[in-house]
Amino acid sequence: MCGIVGYIGPKQAQNILLEGLSKLEYRGYDSAGLAVYNGETIGVSKSKGRLSVLEDKLKVQGLPGSLGIGHTRWATHGKPSDANSHPHVDGAGRFAVVHNGIIENYIELKEELIAKGHVFTSETDTEVIAKLLAELWDGDLVSTVKKVVSRLEGAYALGIISEYEPDKMVAVRQASPLVVGLGKEENFIASDIPAILKHTRDVHILEDGEMAVLTAEGVTLMKTDGTPVSREPMHVQWDVETAEKGGYDHFMMKEIHEQPKAIRDTLSGRVKEGLVDLTREVGLSEEEIRGIEKIHFVACGTAYHAGLVGKYVMEDLARIPVETDIASEYRYRNPIITDKTLVVVISQSGETADTLAALREAKKHGARVVAITNVVGSSVAREADDVIITWAGPEIAVASTKAYTSQLIAIYLLGLYFAKIRGTRPVEELKEIVKHLTELPGKAEEVLQTEQIVAEFARSIANHEHLFFLGRGLDYAVALEGSLKLKEISYIHSEAYAAGELKHGTLALIEENIPVIALATQQYIYDKMVSNIQEVKARGANVLGLAAEGDTELIKSVDRVIHIPKTIDLLMPVLTVIPLQLLAYYACTERGYDVDKPRNLAKSVTVE
CATH class of the missing domain: 3.60.20.10 (Aminohydrolase, N-terminal nucleophile (Ntn) domain)
Known part of the structure; x- marks a missing residue:
């Protein structure tokens, strides 16, 4: 860029x-x-x-x-x-x-x-x-x-x-x-x-x-x-x-549409002979990678949500226990860190004050630190032991979009690289996942074609003051990011819940015609998610469902469906988040607010 x-x-x-x-x-x-x-x-x-x-x-x-x-x-x-x-x-x-x-x-x-x-x-x-x-x-x-x-x-x-x-x-x-x-x-x-x-x-x-x-x-x-x-x-x-703005009305929309390129660029040069190679970015020896006993993902805001996806990805692929922490909490909770702990800090700007402080705390306790950042030469990049640059290019809008999806790609690359070294998945299986990973730019372009459906739903929710997101597994991690986007720029109060928690208190908030965004892309838990959707529908919720392409069942349980191009469950977050970004954008414009500069927020948070 x-x-x-x-x-x-x-x-x-x-x-x-x-x-x-x-x-x-x-x-x-x-x-x-x-x-x-x-x-x-x-x-x-x-x-x-x-x-x-x-x-x-x-x-x-x-x-x-x-x-x-x-x-x-x-x-x-x-x-x-x-x-x-x-x-x-x-x-x-x-x-x-x-x-x-x-x-x-x-x-x-x-x-x-x-x-x-x-x-x-x-x-x-x-x-x-x-x-x-x-x-x-x-x-x-x-x-x-x-x-x-x-x-x-x-x-x-x-x-x-x-x-x-x-x-x-x-x-x-x-x-x-x-x-x-x-x-x-x-x-x-x-x-x-x-x-x-x-x-x-x-x-x-x-x-x-x-x-x-x-x-x-x-x-x-x-x-x-x-x-x-x-x-x-x-x-x-x-x-x-x-x-x-490239002909777009706002930088945020331009950056949403730049995601296929940002994904492609972040993958560029890191896939060789069908497998991930990060030897130039990650200096850990194979013996050190095999010796990792725990990973901590540490970040703030949108980057923290990328870290939540990272927990699922790293545990699934590399079979390493993972904790994901909010950076501002991490250094004050006296985390258990040893020389077998890998700390992965995530920051778009590389200058996020809380994340930088957490990085220093981790290094003080002897952890190896890998940084995922979008800015070469930033403080986080300089102070980490290893750096994976996300080649998203400059992001102007305060609400992060392409930086988030690029962070997800970097996390997948790290997980696939570690899985290869640790031997936790057969090589042919890893190659199949990498193949799906390299297809994501084209699939992201397909997702962008859902824009008008999302805009129509956004108009229907613009006058509401409360909204809920539901998901399970990786869909829950994405739901948290979708909720944050909506709050950041439309100022609609929204909350994201793990759908299995509905009966443990959340159902009390569901009332007639309240909008609910339900993510149902994870096949291993699909039936459970549909049951949760039916619980909110029974209480009068107006439900927009997100499902994988080819799913003909979800429409029976929701009011409207957006179909996402099908890929393996593990990679769905990269695609599922895009309609949620568009939803936030159109809800914001419908309500007449400044998309690129939401009130009270800054692009790079450099003070604690």
Whole structure:
């Protein structure tokens, strides 16, 4: 989710690039940089920190020239630093590249290039692209770029310039957004439309496996194998504010729809030969993994709910006893921690004060700490022993959506990795689970098609002040997150209950026409859940049921059903939560509240 801008034309590129990057600041970033061809060489200036730091540096020594690329970085490989900032260049400075995405095979490529004498100056995966351009240079920029991308595995949006052909810029897309802007005797590239909207409203949105060759005079589209591509440009009619949100009314909705990509990116590079491989992220030896006697998941809010799913996942797959704790309670309850205890802390920002304090408490008592976080270089990432980064990209809305589903994916990866090492599941069975895991991005896209059904139900509950969620097993963990989402942004009082607890007090709260959301996706306990639903229906509740695709029975017990694409029970939380996020969103808009900035809440809680 980094920002890319590129310009070729008669004007000075520096100011256009800086202006474009400023329009992408809403996406979040930790560093910024430019590369501009000055008529003889490519000049590069980049800095860790806000765009203003780079602007101050350029006031001292600018970058003249009319061909350039710019970038704001959200760290994935390597901590935020000047050296790790983009653009990256080859050793001689003849090629410059900006990149969004993840190169899965960068370590193999890097080792190959080092063996050939290339010297690396950063920790990034992107630098291998610049070095490959130099290594594979054949005298033609387009031909060389084709050779380079044929060697890359993963996701990438690339902007490339070279002093060898200063009348060209090449852009390539593979599973990471990139647009080409069409101007008069000038052309542009950008990772998102707002960066270039001041200069043009005519754009080509590149598709996967496509590249664009830009000159000042025009743009040529082709596949990366050279096959020509011909289509009419799109004319953008959005204003800048709407464009920042990708055409959606709110960042939360944009981020809900970004979940298939966030899931795909978090899986990227971590599945090899049908099994999970986390050896690069988790430094525990196989002997240490086999020796773990207990796991503590520790987190706050939405991340805590991810940890509740983690308890089910880790106990099921790796057969390790798990406790899930609210971070603000953990360090005050004198938890039993030994050197055989693994503590997994979860934090979107990596700066959550309570979670950070719990991490330090765990380390003080000798525990090994694994962090699951969305921010490279954050406090949690720096202080943990091992880090699994969730590549969700920046999340702007206060109510977390794509960060939560990415955390779930990281937990599944950890559980499957531990199960492989500990031998608690047959290899073929693990491969089958991994297969289902890799199908989740496509299934998440299917879930998003339920949006209008959810919106209709949201309108029916908007005037209610109380609502209940019910679930059993993993459905209960998801129900807690659905309830939190609804409370956070619609201000409807809602509670989530384990459905088996109904007769132990909760039924007293059920009255005529009260809305109930009932999750019934766990097949091993399906019949019990249906009985619980019938108990609330008998007392007049208006029930929306969530069931797996193909379930024709639940509609007999509820008022309406949303069907979720079928996967194995263990993985259903990733899909089931999406309609609950949509429900919260539409209930909020129906009630006229600010979706992205709910009252009294902050995105990152940095005080206890």
